[in-house]
Amino acid sequence: MLQEITKERILLIDGAMGTMLQAYKLEEADFRGDRFKDHPSDLKGNNDLLSLTRPDVVEAIHTAYLEVGADLIETNTFNANAISQSDYATEDLVYEINLESAKIARKAADSFTESPRFVCGALGPTNRTASLSPDVNDPGFRNVSFDELVVAYSEQARGLLDGGADILLVETVFDTLNCKAALFAVQSLLEERGEEVPIIVSGTITDASGRTLSGQTVEAFWHSIRHVDLFCVGLNCALGAEQIRPFLDALSMVANTLVSVYPNAGLPNEFGEYDESPESMSAVIGEFAQSGLVNIIGGCCGTTPEHISALAEAVKGIPPRQIPEVETVTRLSGLEPVSLRSDANFVNVGERTNVTGSARFKHLILEDNYEEALSVARHQIEGGAQLIDVNMDEGLLDSEAAMEKFLRLIASEPDISKVPIMVDSSKWTVIETGLKNMQGKGVVNSISLKEGEGPFLEQARLIRKYGAAVVVMAFDEEGQADNTERKVKICTRAYHILTEQVGFPPEDIIFDPNVFAVATGIREHNEYAVAYIEAARNLKEKLPSIHISGGVSNLSFSFRGNNAVREAMHSVFLYHAIQAGMDMGIVNAGQLAVYDDIDKTIKDAIEDVLFNRREDATDRLVELAESFKGEGKKREVDLSWRDGDVEKRLRHALVEGIMDYVV
Template identity: 50%
Template sequence: MLLVTCLQVQADLYEKIDKELLEYVEDVLLNRREDSTERLLDYAGTLDPKSKPTAPRKLNGEPSTPAFTPKLNPIPAGVDPLAPDTDLPPVPAYQPWRDPLAKSEAFGQLEAMMQERIIFIDGAMGTMIQRYKLQEEDFRGERYKSHEHELKGNNDLLVLTRPDVIEEIHTAYLTGGADIIETNTFNGTTISQADYQLDQVEEVALINRTAAQLAKKATAAYMAANPGSRKFVAGAIGPTNKTLSVSPSVENPALRGVTYDEIEQAYYEQARALYEGGVDMYLVETIFDTGNAKAAIYALERFFEEQGVRIPVFISGTIVDNSGRTLSGQTNEAFWNSVSHAKPLAIGLNCALGASDMKQYIANLSACADCYVFCYPNAGLPNAMGGYDQRGPDMAEDIRPFCEEGLVNAIGGCCGTTPEHIAAIREMASAYPPRQLHDVPQLLRLSGLEPLNYQPNPDNMRETFLMIGERCNVAGSIIYKKAIVDGDYDKAVSIALSQVNAGAHVLDINMDDGLIDGVPAMTRFVNLLVSDPEASRVPFMVDSSKFFIIEAGLKCCQVCT
């Protein structure tokens, strides 16, 4: 019999199948005749088995197979075997997901403010610290006087050794008009603090807890001096100095300098300490690798579930240049698809770009996101010395189009910005209404490095069906299975690439075989795919009958699978 491949079912090739052959095949598929199978077998016997469905060649002389006599149809006349049962249970009424956790008071307060007006986030902490020209002794204080590693540059430590400086900076931003100030904890994880040999859990927890208390002290003092005002403290959760999606070695693209579990645990410990210090919300910021962000999201969800309460989360990605992608390769809409399951109160972008370069990406995010949107760009682009020359009024003018087009609910500043920048931005933006929330179509939204928003056409499903590449499944390809068993992962990756190049929308990955250790095989292969920008353009379908193998694959994916 002749086989019709997946590609030949596409609309542009399906119509090229020989009409006589197509009639026999459709008789079987659509059950149009009682003897359709026998007729197809008889017809197939008259064809050259090496001919193609689009140009079948008939054999000379007698058929190459014996004739098949029709069998009696055991199904009584008038009975449709494909008809559904008459006593089926009712179809479930699906409802939008509802969060079982109680929400903190800050949720309602923030939402009310963002619906009423554009709100303002503070500016750069590092830029302000540089103004104080602090020395090694300032970073050491009495607590770290004998510490054996150099500490200058570890700004997070200043909440312990120079709290007066950090509190003064917080107060300056509040006076400049910030509604939200961030804790000085951008590097407040055991992973980042390992660079200074300060990765002890207790030490890092103290930094985060103290930073939150210091910021709360500043907001309390401001609100006491300005009755009726409401200021919030955001626990700043930075990206760490490690990445889950990029290898530290060009010779070994499957290598990772850290594991998902290590990053998730570090974020969990930071979130707990910040909460103990009294933060009103979390800001997961400067995301250059969505894999790290997903670990942070999971850590926050784990913490919320343990506490029995949810506090607001803002998530901010970083588009590194005018390619419109994060450092790990995702477009900003693919980034949104990857983190939208967390239902953040707001999604945004920060760092790397000035306001004028960031605008097109905020416009795209504003269109595809159904939550609040914010941004805090740099003060332009850095000069030759790494500094920032754009002044507050000039930056405010660059941000004005964001407000005129209704793209944002919150604005702040990143590298190079100061309280003067925030004051100028607030003065300009206060005249404009905030962005209005809007619904988005309920579609299947997946992502590789690029978004996959699946919208079927009910009138022509053949044009809009999804093709899943199943040749990276050890049960579906003996060539792929042999490559994995032999440790030939370059061959395995080439199989994945060939499917993407042939038009696969999603890659299925399965390692379920008695000769294969599923977890290390899945981890190595997915790490290799993530490192290949062509293979990881599309989403992955991590496939196994064993959930721990699925988990191993998901921990390697920055994509939405």
């Protein structure tokens, strides 16, 4: 029924609960009631508790909004989670508060029978952030974890559903990682109950920068949560209608679902009060409707039934926003969005933040020198990496702890966290740790059919629930695929499992058909490069929208120590693999030679090896390599900023996170 109504008209959600409660001038005794008269903590301000001690007031507010035409009313549960309630020592009441709040709203909604009314179970953001440290001196510290948030949101959502909520609304999202934990909890709960309930997510842009408190743009926020089949996504709070317009525009263009907006009644005045009139606010939101930007409208802080009544008049007869057709592309995000088209330019995944592939990075992590380790990530991005691959698989490390610490520190560095993360590990526990510490939409590297379909399905479903794309290795129960036929067969099998049994979008599937070392002197290895290239070509033709990736440095392992030859091999291989369909790869960004600039003699010798064109190809390349020894391409670092005065140098160092010259 709800879906059908949204096709016919713009729906109204209610206004502020807190603003209305303030008008009642309730005292400590109202919050305590008889039941909590001996409670050890002050309770005034714990508005959610009023659903137990003054349900009459809460119901009256719901009724006031319903009387002016609200189609959806929110439960009085914005802070009704164990994390927020612990401030009042009332965390043991969370389930009951949510249950009774939903029952109160349900009763009020059901008393209006002339048209359908719906109850939104409101899940607020909590008073903690999983993406940010509360201590500026310890950026890796968190006072809440993903798992703690999942437990808190699960308990809250259970109470709301048991009390009769029609919809679950995750609102005022200022940290997308908190939101992802809420969505993970809700999805798990609905699976457990065997139910389908519409889910709305509403984010909060904190100021004119157009970003959430945790730093994401509107589009990056959407990319991070669009893995969930949302009924609606929108914006609320922090800004007034005038100020929220450009960000609503951006969301409306990219969201292939319904869009909502319920801003504050303007910006707070010098007394912290909201005083935009119903007429002024409704005129602006009416223009949103005329422009085809919205499906659901309402109000947040400072709004009253008068505001909602004016909104109802302003949008009467205006058709709802039409959901746009969006291009099928891979949509990832860090603080900023990244869209990967399978027919676009090659995507560089920075390889140096990997303890198995970089001796320097490994040394830094083992020495607990995370400041320098962050500079490795920064240099990869400056060198052209659009994603960074993070791997902590080292026997001397607590890999889970190292992954968590590094990702949390990255989150405090906007110049690094702007790009998506590829969490790379052979251990599922490390991958899951990474997923629990990324607010954006990243990539898991990797899973395979090595242990059979059961574990593969289990991991794939969890990756999907966490909201990541996935790299799938050409590896099954019989081992790694080392010829074209096996590579294509395994990847095709995995594709059908992912799309048909897990519901993975094809564009979020990245196949790695295995880049193996060539020129090893072992005859069986001579076809490895051409097998990869042909498999990439076949898979791209056969499976539209997928991506092909690989660890390029594996190719030249036989020439370790000869960087000049290794870089030439990587460039020549990529030149041909990209033409065949490889569209992303783990490379040392900024250290790739240009194909046309490579000496023809060495280039021809490399191509003889890659395509196995001569019996003596390996011997010839080994012989030539001796005369091409060198350090390879060095990434040039722009130090021109060091010529500025002290103030300019200090500003640049602070913005870029450069500590090398600070004493």
